[in-house]
Each structure stands twice: as C-alpha cells, then as structure tokens.
Amino acid sequence: MPKLAADQFDVSGTEIFFINHGGFEHLKVRKRGDLIVIESGPDGDKFAHARLRRVTKQWWTLEMPTHAGRWENVPIRAPRLEVLQLLVNDFSWTLAAVD
Secondary structure, three states: OOOOOOOHHHHHHHHHHHHHOOOOOOOEEEEEOOEEEEEEOOOOOOEEEEEEEEOOOOOEEEEEEOOOOOEEEEEEEEOHHHHHHHHHHHOHHHHOOOO
C-alpha cells in the first residue's frame, strides 16, 4: 500500500489552526512527504517544534524532537485537528518561541 502524502489542504488547515489559537504567530508549517513539520526561525536556521505524520487518510500521529536531535513518537493517533488540539493544550511549552 503506498504512503499517503500530506497535502496543501493539511498545511493550510494547520496554519489556520495556529492563527485561530493566537500566540503562535512565530510558527511556520511545511509539508514533507507524509509529514507536516511545525518549525520557527529564519530560513537556514530553522528550529523544529513538532511534526505530524499521516498514517491513514484521516489518522495522524505526533512526533517530538529529542535533545539529541532525533524524533520520538508520542502515543497519540487521531484526526489532524485533534492532534493539533492536544499539542496546543498538553504540549504548548514545546511550541514556545526560541530566542
């Protein structure tokens, strides 16, 4: 079965989600294969905050970066908006602006 890629609709929806939740203006969203990457910072010096991986047509998982620069799965599997809501509610400290 081929992998499902994230599409522009998912990226736009994620950007709108952060705009509607205020305080996240520093975040940028991009797609990479089956991933939606949430990052901040200038081009060439990006800081990755989190990423969502599409595992089926409607289900996504959450991954967070470790201190060693690797990605760790968070035991969350839900529709994209629900994963984003959990990210904002339970892991908002990971989305803070980096100076």
